[in-house]
Amino acid sequence: MTVKQVSALTGVSVRTLQYYDEIGLLKPKSITAAGYRLYDEKSLETLQQILFFKELDFPLKDIKLIMQNPQFDRQKALTDQKKLIKAKLDRLSNLSDLIDRLLKGENDMSFKEFDMTGYFNTLDDFKENHLDEIIKYWGSLEEYEKMQGNMKEKESVIGQMAVKQYGSIEKYTEAMKKNLDNFTETMDRMQEIKDTAEDYIEKNKKLHQKLTSDLTKDTASDEIQGITGELMELINRSLKGIDMGDNYWDLVTDGYLTNQAVREATDKIYGEGASDFIGRAITVYFDRLSK
Numbered sequence: 001m002t003v004k005q006v007s008a009l010t011g012v013s014v015r016t017l018q019y020y021d022e023i024g025l026l027k028p029k030s031i032t033a034a035g036y037r038l039y040d041e042k043s044l045e046t047l048q049q050i051l052f053f054k055e056l057d058f059p060l061k062d063i064k065l066i067m068q069n070p071q072f073d074r075q076k077a078l079t080d081q082k083k084l085i086k087a088k089l090d091r092l093s094n095l096s097d098l099i100d101r102l103l104k105g106e107n108d109m110s111f112k113e114f115d116m117t118g119y120f121n122t123l124d125d126f127k128e129n130h131l132d133e134i135i136k137y138w139g140s141l142e143e144y145e146k147m148q149g150n151m152k153e154k155e156s157v158i159g160q161m162a163v164k165q166y167g168s169i170e171k172y173t174e175a176m177k178k179n180l181d182n183f184t185e186t187m188d189r190m191q192e193i194k195d196t197a198e199d200y201i202e203k204n205k206k207l208h209q210k211l212t213s214d215l216t217k218d219t220a221s222d223e224i225q226g227i228t229g230e231l232m233e234l235i236n237r238s239l240k241g242i243d244m245g246d247n248y249w250d251l252v253t254d255g256y257l258t259n260q261a262v263r264e265a266t267d268k269i270y271g272e273g274a275s276d277f278i279g280r281a282i283t284v285y286f287d288r289l290s291k
Contacts, residue, residue: 166245
C-alpha cells in the first residue's frame with residue numbers, strides 16, 4: 001500500500017506518516033525507485049499499536065521505546081500512564097461539576113479543581129523505587145515525606161502555577177516525572193546552576209544594562225533584538241535543559257509588562273520605563289521566532 005492509501009484507510013495524515021518514518025517510529029516496508037513509500041500488513045499492525053499508545057497520551061519518544069526496545073519496561077509504562085489518565089479523568093470530572101454549579105448560579109469555586117493526584121502519585125512511586133537517591137539528596141526518608149507534606153498543603157497554589165506555566169497539570173506532572181526518571185542527571189544540572197550562579201547573575205545584569213541603556217530606542221530594531229537574543233540565550237543556557245513549561249516565557253514577559261512588583265523593582269534598577277521596554281523587546285523577539 002502507498003502512503004496515501006494507508007492515510008485513507010487509517011485517517012492518519014500523509015505528513016504524519018512521513019514524520020513517523022523520519023523519526024524511525026514507523027518505517028515503510030520498502031521505497032520504490034521513484035521514492036514512494038510502500039507499506040504491508042505488518043506495517044499496519046505497527047501503526048495500529050502506535051495509535052493505541054497515542055490514544056493513551058504517550059509521547060512519541062516513549063512509544064518508540066516501547067515498540068523498539070525489548071528492555072523497556074512496558075508494564076510499568078502502562079501502569080504509570082494509567083495513573084496519569086485516571087488523574088486527568090478525575091480533574092475533568094471536577095471541572096465538569098464546577099461548570100454545572102456555575103450554570104446553576106452557584107458561585108462556590110474552590111481550588112479542588114486543580115487536582116494534583118497524579119503529581120503526588122508520581123512522588124510516591126519515586127519514593128518506593130529510589131530510596132538510595134532520596135537518602136543521598138534529602139538525608140532521610142522522613143525529610144522527603146516532610147517535603148511531600150509541605151507540598152500537599154500548598155496543592156492549590158502548585159496546581160494554579162502548573163496550569164499557568166505548563167498549560168495543564170498533566171504536562172507539569174509529565175515534566176516532573178521526566179526529571180525524576182533522570183534524577184541524578186537532574187540534580188547534577190541543579191548543582192551546576194548553583195555553582196555558576198554568580199557568573200550568571202553578573203552576565204544577566206550586564207545584558208540588562210546594555211538592553212536598557214537608551215530607553216528611547218525602538219524595541220524592534222536589530223540592535224535591541226540582538227541584545228534581547230543574547231539575554232534569552234543566556235537564560236536558556238542557565239536552565240540546563242530543564243523543562244520550564246510551554247508558557248514560561250509568556251509569564252516572564254507578562255511579569256515585565258503587568259506585574260507591579262516586577263515593574264517597580266526593574267525600573268528602580270534600570271530606570272523608569274525599563275520594565276515595559278524589556279517586556280516589549282521580549283514580545284517582539286518571540287513574535288519573530290514564531291513566524
